[in-house]
Structures are given as structure tokens and as C-alpha cells.
Amino acid sequence: MNKLTLHPVNDQVVRVLSSQGECVGNLKLIGNVWNFKAIGHDADGQLIPGGGPLTDRHNTRFAVLDEAVVNAALSHET
Numbered sequence: 159m160n161k162l163t164l165h166p167v168n169d170q171v172v173r174v175l176s177s178q179g180e181c182v183g184n185l186k187l188i189g190n191v192w193n194f195k196a197i198g199h200d201a202d203g204q205l206i207p208g209g210g211p212l213t214d215r216h217n218t219r220f221a222v223l224d225e226a227v228v229n230a231a232l233s234h235e236t
Contacts, residue, residue: 162233164225172223174212174232182212185223192220194232 160177167173170187174194183196194217198210208216215232 160233162225162229164223164228174228176211182210183216185220185228190221192223194218194220194228 162177162182163175164185165173165175167184172185172192173181174183174185176182181197183194185192185194187193194212194215196208196210196212196216198206198213200206200209212232218231220227220231
């Protein structure tokens with residue numbers, strides 16, 4: 159399983175990177191809940207909201223921002 163890392167952008171947004179350094183989405187604080195927003199890119203490099211390798215995890219919610227919890231919920235074998 160590839161480890162995901164969290165990289166704060168500001169108080170309400172955290173970038174989620176794959177072990178290869180690819181941005182696979184963002185965690186956004188909405189109300190008091192962190193929501194995962196998957197992102198991907200098409201063949202032309204255009205952003206695809208809700209796409210990418212974690213599209214099936216789009217809108218996963220987290221009560222707390224914890225890297226181990228996020229990894230357990232979002233990571234899967236590829």
C-alpha cells in the first residue's frame with residue numbers, strides 16, 4: 159500500500175500527495191468536518207475534479223485531521 163502524506167495549504171485546506179509526490183486530492187474543512195476532494199488530470203493535463211486514482215474515495219469525511227486515519231481510509235492497493 160502506498161503511503162499518502164498531508165501538506166497544509168492553509169487552515170482549511172490540506173493537499174494529499176501520493177508516495178510519488180502526485181497530488182491526488184485535497185482535504186477541505188467544511189463546518190467541523192474534513193472532506194476529501196479527489197482530483198486527477200486528463201491526457202492534456204486538465205484538472206478533473208472528483209477524478210484520479212482516488213475517485214472512489216471522493217467525499218470521504220474525517221472528524222479529525224490525522225495522517226494515519228486518512229491513510230487507512232483512502233489508501234488501497236493499486
